[in-house]
Amino acid sequence: MTLPEEGRPGALLLAMNVGSSSLKFAVARADDPSVQLFAGAADRLGADGAKLLCGPPDAEPSRKQIPGADHAVALKEVAAAIAESFPGATVTGIGHRIVHGGAEFLQPTLIDDSVLTALDGLITLAPLHQPPGLKGIRTLATLYNGVRQVACFDTAFHATKPWVHEAIALPERFYDMGLRRYGFHGLSCQSICRMLAAEGFPYADCKLVIAHMGNGCSATAVRDGKSIACSMGFSTLDGLAMGTRAGRVDAGAILHLLHQGFDVHEVEDLLYRRAGMLGLSGFSNDMRDLLASDDPKAARAIDFFVERAVEEISRMAGALRGLDTVVFCGGIGENAHPIRERICDGLAFLGPETLVRQTDEESEILLETARLVS
Numbered sequence: 560m561t562l563p564e565e566g567r568p569g570a571l572l573l574a575m576n577v578g579s580s581s582l583k584f585a586v587a588r589a590d591d592p593s594v595q596l597f598a599g600a601a602d603r604l605g606a607d608g609a610k611l612l613c614g615p616p617d618a619e620p621s622r623k624q625i626p627g628a629d630h631a632v633a634l635k636e637v638a639a640a641i642a643e644s645f646p647g648a649t650v651t652g653i654g655h656r657i658v659h660g661g662a663e664f665l666q667p668t669l670i671d672d673s674v675l676t677a678l679d680g681l682i683t684l685a686p687l688h689q690p691p692g693l694k695g696i697r698t699l700a701t702l703y704n705g706v707r708q709v710a711c712f713d714t715a716f717h718a719t720k721p722w723v724h725e726a727i728a729l730p731e732r733f734y735d736m737g738l739r740r741y742g743f744h745g746l747s748c749q750s751i752c753r754m755l756a757a758e759g760f761p762y763a764d765c766k767l768v769i770a771h772m773g774n775g776c777s778a779t780a781v782r783d784g785k786s787i788a789c790s791m792g793f794s795t796l797d798g799l800a801m802g803t804r805a806g807r808v809d810a811g812a813i814l815h816l817l818h819q820g821f822d823v824h825e826v827e828d829l830l831y832r833r834a835g836m837l838g839l840s841g842f843s844n845d846m847r848d849l850l851a852s853d854d855p856k857a858a859r860a861i862d863f864f865v866e867r868a869v870e871e872i873s874r875m876a877g878a879l880r881g882l883d884t885v886v887f888c889g890g891i892g893e894n895a896h897p898i899r900e901r902i903c904d905g906l907a908f909l910g911p912e913t914l915v916r917q918t919d920e921e922s923e924i925l926l927e928t929a930r931l932v933s
């Protein structure tokens with residue numbers, strides 16, 4: 560795609576959302592970050608089936624096989640696709656979704672070496688997400704030499720939580736060491752709140768829960784547009800059951816495994832990569848596979864997923880002292896009707912209305928990036 564001469568932007572912003580085996584991106588004019596001109600996604604990175612889809616929104620995307628491509632190769636392909644689609648334009652700012660900002664980063668932040676070093680220090684708190692996010696920053700620093708980059712944190716939206724929803728019941732020095740419930744999926748929550756506000760939704764008076772259910776799953780309690788509690792806490796492990804993550808686990812079970820001789824890396828691998836729907840079903844982390852299967856283990860995994868979702872959303876209703884509206888988003892929340900219906904049945908006792916929205920983290924990143932680099 561090449562834009563006609565008169566419509567061509569000179570300066571572009573790029574939003575990058577890099578996951579463990581996938582990435583999503585979006586491009587907008589630097590002087591109008593609210594309109595995406597070009598967007599895309601690459602998935603199955605590192606595998607033979609790796610591919611890149613991209614193009615203008617609302618058009619059929621072009622598709623390119625990039626077998627075996629890792630993150631660096633895929634990012635190079637993205638840069639090439641942007642250069643080809645916007646000849647003569649310059650990328651002047653790049654924003655990244657960074658999952659963990661810890662206690663230090665409560666706002667989108669311009670990246671320099673000291674920021675990168677501090678974010679490296681949070682890798683053990685988000686081992687699935689932080690490394691690819693930081694790899695994205697470092698790779699794009701070489702592809703777009705000298706261009707300012709901004710880190711937009713999933714934890715930042717939750718900085719408004721009251722202490723009781725931030726604290727863990729440990730002596731204070733552990734809080735000071737950073738052992739707190741941070742909360743995640745903040746860019747998604749921010750995007751949903753912005754969408755509802757644009758629709759004129761009266762969310763100022765509304766007790767709202769945002770149920771983001773994708774590969775990672777969380778429920779966030781929102782009052783007056785601000786996060787007051789989140790099912791994910793110190794790390795992205797807590798709360799609902801997920802594709803490969805266990806969700807809530809009694810800390811005593813972890814201690815038991817360590818006493819049994821499992822080392823910390825084995826337990827980390829178990830909880831982040833082999834648990835959740837994959838662990839329970841024994842064959843897939845993907846909700847589509849589970850719904851299509853007649854294996855009784857798949858049915859049990861789904862039962863478990865639904866039950867945990869109902870419990871965690873209800874827990875958020877407790878934090879809100881009531882519940883008016885639940886917004887479902889993420890791949891499962893948006894598309895898996897049978898799952899959503901069962902969760903809604905489970906929540907019927909609370910009498911909330913339910914909405915479905917397509918979350919748009921990349922637009923949030925574009926807006927924040929424009930603010931910081933302009």
Ligand code: ADP
Nearest residue numbers: 772773774775844845846847889890891894895
């Ligand atoms: P991520 O968290 O990596 O961004 P997504 O938000 O894309 O992931 O969610 C991925 C999940 O959504 C997978 O479990 C996938 O099976 C599920 N999903 C996507 N489309 C459907 C569908 N049509 N029916 C059921 N589940 C779906």
